[in-house]
Amino acid sequence: xxxxxxxxxxxxxxxxxxxxxxxxxxxxxxxxxxxxxxxxxxxxxxxxxxxxxxxxxxxxxxxxxxxxxxxxxxxxxxxxxxxxxxxxxxxxxxxxxxxxxxxxxxxxxxxxxxxxx
Amino acid sequence: xxxxxxxxxxxxxxxxxxxxxxxxxxxxxxxxxxxxxxxxxxxxxxxxxxxxxxxxxxxxxxxxxxxxxxxxxxxxxxxxxxxxxxxxxxxxxxxxxxxxxxxxxxxxxx
Numbered sequence: 001x002x003x004x005x006x007x008x009x010x011x012x013x014x015x016x017x018x019x020x021x022x023x024x025x026x027x028x029x030x031x032x033x034x035x036x037x038x039x040x041x042x043x044x045x046x047x048x049x050x051x052x053x054x055x056x057x058x059x060x061x062x063x064x065x066x067x068x069x070x071x072x073x074x075x076x077x078x079x080x081x082x083x084x085x086x087x088x089x090x091x092x093x094x095x096x097x098x099x100x101x102x103x104x105x106x107x108x109x110x111x112x113x114x115x116x117x
Numbered sequence: 118x119x120x121x122x123x124x125x126x127x128x129x130x131x132x133x134x135x136x137x138x139x140x141x142x143x144x145x146x147x148x149x150x151x152x153x154x155x156x157x158x159x160x161x162x163x164x165x166x167x168x169x170x171x172x173x174x175x176x177x178x179x180x181x182x183x184x185x186x187x188x189x190x191x192x193x194x195x196x197x198x199x200x201x202x203x204x205x206x207x208x209x210x211x212x213x214x215x216x217x218x219x220x221x222x223x224x225x226x227x
Contacts, residue, residue: 034215043121043204043217044161093160106215108160 002028004096006109013084014117021079021112023094029074030096034106035067038091050077084116120144120216123205127222134195138221140188140205147216149208150181152190154201155220161204164190195225 003026013019023033032051036044048064050056050071058064068080077096081088091113095106123140130136142150150167165172167179167188178191188205205218 036217041219043219045217046214049214091158105163108162111158111160113158 002026002096002107004030004094004107004109006092006094006112008112009110010113010115012115012117015085016083018080018082019084019114021081021092021094021114023077023079023096023109025075025096025107028096028098028107030077030098031074032097033071033077034095034097035069035077035079036093036095038093038111044093047079081114084114086116089114089116118143119219121205121207121218123203123218123221125221126202127224129224129226130195131226132195132197134225135191135193136195136223137192138190138203138205138223140190140218142186142188142205142207142216144207144209144216145186147186147207147209150188151206151208151215152177152179152188153204153206153217155204156201161206161217164203192223195223197225197227199223200225 005024007022035047038044047062048056048058050069052071052074056069071077091111093111095108097106121142152164153161154164155161165174167181169181171180176193180189202220202222204220207216
C-alpha cells in the first residue's frame with residue numbers, strides 16, 4: 001500500500017520557536033495533502049488542505065499565519081508552526097491522496113508529537 | 118452539536134465477547150462512511166468502508182442507515198489485539214473532507 005512518512009516523529013521545543021514538520025509520500029504522487037491535529041482524547045481535526053503548487057485552504061479557526069503550509073512538490077508538504085506556544089502541543093498528522101482516489105482513501109503518516117515547553 | 122458523534126467509551130470487554138459501536142452524523146449530504154482504528158500514539162488506519170447494504174470483513178460487520186444517519190460496527194469474538202480506539206469517519210460530499218468522530222476506546226481483557 002501507499003506509504004506516507006513524517007519527520008520528525010516527535011519534537012520538544014521552547015515557547016516562541018518555530019517548528020517545521022515534513023510529510024512525504026514515498027511511493028506515489030500526492031496531489032493533495034491534509035494536515036490534522038489531535039489533542040488527547042479528542043478526534044482528529046482537519047487544519048488545512050494543500051494542493052501541490054497552490055495555496056493551502058485552511059479550516060475555520062485555524063490561523064494561516066501561524067501554521068504555514070507549503071506543498072512545493074507532489075511528494076512533499078511541510079507544516080511550520082511559527083512562534084509555538086504550549087497550547088500548540090499536540091499530535092500533528094498528515095495524510096495524502098492522489099487525484100485518482102478523489103479523497104476516497106487518504107494515506108496517513110505516522111504523526112508528529114509536538115511538545116512546547 | 119458535533120457533526121459525527123460516537124458512543125462514549127471506554128468499552129471493557131472479555132476476550133471472545135461481541136461488542137457494538139454506534140455513530141450518528143448530522144450532515145445528510147454526507148457521501149461516504151468509514152471505520153478507522155487508532156492505536157495509542159499512532160496514526161489512524163482504515164478498518165473498513167461502510168456501505169448501505171451492510172458489509173462484513175471477517176469478525177467485523179458494518180451497517181449504515183442513511184434515513185437515521187446512523188452507522189454501526191460490530192466486532193465478534195473479540196481478541197486482545199482488537200484493543201484500540203475506533204473512529205467513525207464521514208466524508209462530506211463537498212470538498213471530500215474527512216470528518217472524524219471522537220472515537221470509542223475498546224479494551225479487550227483476557
